[in-house]
Amino acid sequence: MIIGVPKEIKNNENRVGLTPAGVAEFRKHGHDVYVQATAGNGSGFSDAEYEQAGATVLPTIEDVYAKAEMIVKVKEPIASEYPLIKENQLLFTYFHFASGEELTHAMIERKAVCLAYETVELPTRALPLLIPMSEVAGRMAPQEGAKYLEKPLKGRGILLGGVPGVKPAEVLVLGAGIVGTQAAKIAAGLGAKVTVMDISLNRLRELDDFMPKNVVTQYSNEYNIREAIKTADLIIGAVLIPGAKAPHLITRDMLKTMRPGTVLVDVAVDQGGCIETCKPTTHENPTFIIDDIVHYCVANMPGAVPYTSTLALTNATLPYAVKLANLGWQEACRRDEALRLGLNVVHGKVVYKGVADAWGLPLESVESVMEEAAV
Secondary structure, eight states: OOOEOOOOOOOTOOSSOOOOHHHHHHHHHOOOOETTTTTGGGGGGHHHHHHTTOOEEEHHHHHHHHSEEEESSSSSOOOOGGGGOOTEEEEEEOOOGGGGGHHHHHHHTTEEEEEGGOOOOOSOOOTTTTHHHHHHHHHHHHHHHHHSGGGTTTTTTOTTTTTTBBBEEEEEEESHHHHHHHHHHHHHHOOEEEEEEESSSSHHHHHHHHSSEEEEEOOOHHHHHHHTTTTEEEEEEEETTTTTTOOBBGGGGGGGOOOTOOOEGGGGGGTOSSBBTTTOOOOSSSSEEEETTEEEEEEEEGGSSSHHHHHHHHHHHHHHHHHHHOHHHHHHHHOOOHHTTTTEEEEEOOOOHHHHHTTTOBBBBHHHHHHHHOO
């Protein structure tokens, strides 16, 4: 198969879909890899390293899309890429269709095969291609929150861990999954007083067993959230429903009950956000203020630490990408249920329920679409 790796062009996105080590692995299996010039620079990988690993470096993004049968990316294509996508071309990347109506319709129109990292799902319900970036984003959330609590950045002027004689900041984490767990660990490590909320009592019991004593757990419901936000200095939204929009746990009217300068970090913003007033921002302009509350809603948080993020992501995605290349997407998805669940849009048809529900589109069965594709 011919693999294409374009340069990411989303605002301040410095990750890359494949490392030189990944190129070498594809080459070992007999596949050709084309990488756009400077695609790896942001993550610390030079064109020369890709060439030494066996890739052919092409000058433009148009060249890469024109050559490739499978595109390996990090973030969803943006509008300028839509016309480059060919019918039947396999795109393996994060899509988050449930929060992108324009993207969904564009991929339907292009009749591409869209296999989304975020909905590849193991029988255990784990999301192996989302976990590494969730770990990065979760660990970054308290770090960014601590920064924006500083007064010059319009925060409350509070040091997250406090000092002897002065109480630490209160951090509220909504969601006890991968993101929430990592966020709680880092916030606790910085010395904050942390409350983690979730609707799974089993998960809260697990956290209670291994988290340090400055982390407490609480069942998540509207009453408890409304009470907790009154004293929280930093609130981290870490709620995920795979392939679907996140629910709004904090509504606009709740902002008025928070103290001015409170910081909200919505890690779920690329799935629609779990804070009603959040909308996607960029690393260039990461925050905005509503009702004196600082909102940090960067949709690609791990892009700020691209070296770590690229290595963590490709460690997870490469075995799946090689399987797709070796077997072709249809056979790979027949053999691997986790990969099959990654299919969202195929040949102009929506095959993932969360996406169909988000935009009121008809849902086709994966099996029927795959049968049609095989004819």
